[in-house]
Amino acid sequence: MSLYQKGAFLIKGLREFTINGYLSAAKSFNSQDLEKDITGNVYMITGANSGLGKSAAIALARKGGEIHMVCRNEERGNAAKNEIVEESSNSNVHLHILDMSHPKDVYAFANKFLQDHNILNVLVNNSGCMVNERVITSDELETNFATNTLGTYILTQQLLPLLKQSDKPRVITVSSGGMYTQKLNVQDMQMLQLQKFEGEMVYAQNKRQQVILTEEWAKQESAVHFSCMHPGWADTPAVRTSMPGFYDAMKNKLRTSEQGADTIVWLAMADAALAKPSGKFFLDRKPTNTHLALAWTRESARDRAQFLQNLAELAEKFKPA
Numbered sequence: 625m626s627l628y629q630k631g632a633f634l635i636k637g638l639r640e641f642t643i644n645g646y647l648s649a650a651k652s653f654n655s656q657d658l659e660k661d662i663t664g665n666v667y668m669i670t671g672a673n674s675g676l677g678k679s680a681a682i683a684l685a686r687k688g689g690e691i692h693m694v695c696r697n698e699e700r701g702n703a704a705k706n707e708i709v710e711e712s713s714n715s716n717v718h719l720h721i722l723d724m725s726h727p728k729d730v731y732a733f734a735n736k737f738l739q740d741h742n743i744l745n746v747l748v749n750n751s752g753c754m755v756n757e758r759v760i761t762s763d764e765l766e767t768n769f770a771t772n773t774l775g776t777y778i779l780t781q782q783l784l785p786l787l788k789q790s791d792k793p794r795v796i797t798v799s800s801g802g803m804y805t806q807k808l809n810v811q812d813m814q815m816l817q818l819q820k821f822e823g824e825m826v827y828a829q830n831k832r833q834q835v836i837l838t839e840e841w842a843k844q845e846s847a848v849h850f851s852c853m854h855p856g857w858a859d860t861p862a863v864r865t866s867m868p869g870f871y872d873a874m875k876n877k878l879r880t881s882e883q884g885a886d887t888i889v890w891l892a893m894a895d896a897a898l899a900k901p902s903g904k905f906f907l908d909r910k911p912t913n914t915h916l917a918l919a920w921t922r923e924s925a926r927d928r929a930q931f932l933q934n935l936a937e938l939a940e941k942f943k944p945a
Contacts (some may be wrong), residue, residue, distance in 0.1 A: 632916050640907065641801055642877040647885075657894040657909075663688030666743045666790070667892060670694040670724060670779070671751030673704035675860030676798060679885035684892060685712035693749065694733075696723045712878040721756040724751045724775030727942035730824035734782035735944070738818055744786045746892045749776045749797040749834075753834055757821030758816075763942065766814040768823065770828035773813075777837060778939050783844060792898060793848045796891045797838050799905065801854050802828035804916050808836060808923040810931045823866065833904055833913050833931070834924070840932055842903025849898050851891050853906040858884030906929060 641763060667684050669678040672693035685691050685708055693708075695701035698721050705719045722733045737744075752772045759767040765774065780795055787793035806828040809815065813833070815826045838852040857863075859878040864871050871878075890909050891897045897909075904911035915921050923931075 632918075633801075636804070637801060637917065638859065638877075641854070642874070643879045643883065644877070646673060646856055646879050646883045646908060649847040649910070650886075652823075653909060654896065655723060657896050658687070660893065660895075661688050662893050664690075665745040665893075666690045666692065666741070667746045667748065668692040668694060668737075668744060668783075668869070669748040669750055669783075670776075671696075672708075673683065673697065673700045675862055675881050676855055676858065676885045676888065677748070677750040678704050678708065679881040680888040680892070681708050681717070682711050683882075683885065683889045685709075685714040685717055687893065688714065688737070689716075689893075689912060691717045692720060692737075693717065693723050696719045696721070696751075724779070725753075725761055725765070725770040727763060727765075727774055727778055727939065728944070730775050730778045731942060733945055734779055737783070738786055738860060739808075741786065743790050744783060745790045745792060746794045746796065747780060747783055747787060748888060749780060749795065750888070750893060751775070751860070752798065753847075754823050754827040754862065756821075756866065758818075758821040766816060766826070768826045768830055769814040772827065773833045773837075774935070776834060777935055778942070780837075780841070781939070784848065788845070788847045794892060794898070795838075795841065795848055795850045796831075796888055797834050797850075797852045798888065799834050799852045800828065801852055801857070803831035803835055803914070804921070807921040808832055808927055808931055810923070810927040810934065813931065827866075830930040833922070833935075836928060837935075838905070839903045840928070842901075846902075849902045850868065851897070851900070851904055851906055853887045853891060853903070854912075855879070855884035855887065856907065860884070 667689045672681045673695040701719045755767045838850050842850040856879050905914045
């Protein structure tokens with residue numbers, strides 16, 4: 625990344641991604657967009673036990689939505705479920721235990737959900753991790769990629785039939801501004817060739833992959849509204865633990881988790897969100913560019929097609945017979 629790109633990203637971040645960026649953008653929000661009862665609608669949120677996922681779950685539960693939390697840790701998941709029920713006065717909240725880094729388990733979970741449920745209006749792909757050292761799973765996958773990209777891909781692909789049978793179906797994937805710093809690396813999708821492993825770089829590459837997936841899903845599936853979003857720089861447990869240096873430097877400028885989750889909630893329930901083209905990348909309820917000005921991060925059509933093929937072939941290896 626050039627000095628110019630670093631400078632451009634920092635300027636953009638300080639202007640748009642901080643709490644001041646949110647407060648400025650919020651002046652133009654239409655408060656009536658979220659003034660609706662969503663009782664009867666079903667929402668699945670991965671990583672709903674803390675941070676953005678929990679904040680989104682509370683907001684949607686308060687409006688009457690049926691919430692399906694998908695969490696890795698049962699103890700933390702149950703604690704969050706109890707908190708969501710208490711804060712929303714909505715007992716229609718359900719916990720599912722799943723480690724998104726294990727593709728066979730993702731397939732099994734999705735297939736069981738398909739068998740047990742006949743409605744899913746919205747899938748929120750929020751679960752993610754930034755592991756700052758190279759950890760290879762039992763499936764011989766790099767952990768960040770397995771969770772952020774492959775797990776998201778498999779879960780979404782498997783749930784599409786159910787989504788398409790439901791009313792106003794939507795898929796929302798929580799990305800990150802870090803993706804502005806990365807160009808799709810189709811030759812090394814899991815970043816296994818890095819001599820010096822950098823968790824932030826790998827995470828950012830995963831987030832670039834998610835943006836491309838969202839754009840491609842939108843082209844392929846006209847019956848479902850797809851969107852990707854950037855929550856801005858928010859104060860969440862994940863930021864504090866995975867990026868302590870960034871947190872210490874920026875903690876007085878970070879958004880609350882509720883502010884970071886606002887666009888998730890808006891994309892999940894507002895009719896105005898469906899009026900926007902499918903496949904867009906959102907910040908503070910508005911579509912925004914996926915590359916910085918004069919950026920070197922644009923991939924070729926060939927690399928994009930190869931990425932999709934490689935990902936589909938990798939997912940197929942874990943599909944049950």
